[in-house]
Amino acid sequence: MSYRIQLGLLFAFPVLLIGALYALGAAIPVPVLGRAYVIEFPLPEPGATIGLPDVAGPDDLTRPLVVIDAGHGGPDPGTVGEDIYEKTIVLGLARALRDRLVEEGGIRVAMTREDDSFIVLEERAEIARQLGADLFISIHADSAGDQEGVEGASIYTLSDTASSEAAARFAERENDADVVNGVDLSGTDAAVNAILVELSQRRTVEQSAEFASLIEREGAGILRFHPQTRRSAALAVLRAPDVPAVLYEAGFVTNPDEARALASAEGQEQFAGVLARAIRIYFARQSGVE
Numbered sequence: 001m002s003y004r005i006q007l008g009l010l011f012a013f014p015v016l017l018i019g020a021l022y023a024l025g026a027a028i029p030v031p032v033l034g035r036a037y038v039i040e041f042p043l044p045e046p047g048a049t050i051g052l053p054d055v056a057g058p059d060d061l062t063r064p065l066v067v068i069d070a071g072h073g074g075p076d077p078g079t080v081g082e083d084i085y086e087k088t089i090v091l092g093l094a095r096a097l098r099d100r101l102v103e104e105g106g107i108r109v110a111m112t113r114e115d116d117s118f119i120v121l122e123e124r125a126e127i128a129r130q131l132g133a134d135l136f137i138s139i140h141a142d143s144a145g146d147q148e149g150v151e152g153a154s155i156y157t158l159s160d161t162a163s164s165e166a167a168a169r170f171a172e173r174e175n176d177a178d179v180v181n182g183v184d185l186s187g188t189d190a191a192v193n194a195i196l197v198e199l200s201q202r203r204t205v206e207q208s209a210e211f212a213s214l215i216e217r218e219g220a221g222i223l224r225f226h227p228q229t230r231r232s233a234a235l236a237v238l239r240a241p242d243v244p245a246v247l248y249e250a251g252f253v254t255n256p257d258e259a260r261a262l263a264s265a266e267g268q269e270q271f272a273g274v275l276a277r278a279i280r281i282y283f284a285r286q287s288g289v290e
């Protein structure tokens, strides 16, 4: 064995070790704020086929494609409010945005779910990747537990380590969604994915942050934002290394007034108008028009 190969193996060893741990299905503990926080990145079985949704909008592959992901669905209600589920609120918002984009034209749109069906977490981002999406928006609505009067939207982008304790708790809750139907998808070959993420995520993260800023800018004075509007967390649904992605927390299901507003036609239209504008400006910038 030549010296050069030995040296190469020495450097490759940590990567191979982590890869082997992933392959064995081990959860890699990531220290966050001084405590061990386990983030798992389960993937569908290799070779498993994902049913791809229809793409609405112009029949022109040069047009940008947005994938809208309404969180939860089916047996997974998400946050349960006084008289409404998160899964219902976010589907209404997602449909309104899809309809707005299709109506205005020029942008292709697909939804991960168009009805009350369940889709595992990893398939959501994977649908966007397989369709070759240019932008991925996952829509959720939050829980404030027993706290009253908490309201407003937050925009999440991906971080390697959760940026605050609240973000970490959120990541834990949303990442847990996969165990809802009792299917264990952990322990598949995430090693390759982990390396790809390292290599290509930087650009994607920058683009995601730019889009998040546009939502904030276009929504000012129209949408109600949480005082801490921009957040980052280790969310599995945002992990596609090559599709810019944000998770939009529309507001708090646990706040009955806000839940009703988000479920109303007016609330849906306000959301759709702001997001559609942010999307158009984002694509214009990407193509160098603006």
Ligand SMILES: [Zn+2]
Pocket: 071, 072, 078, 079, 086, 140, 141, 174
């Ligand atoms: Zn949710």
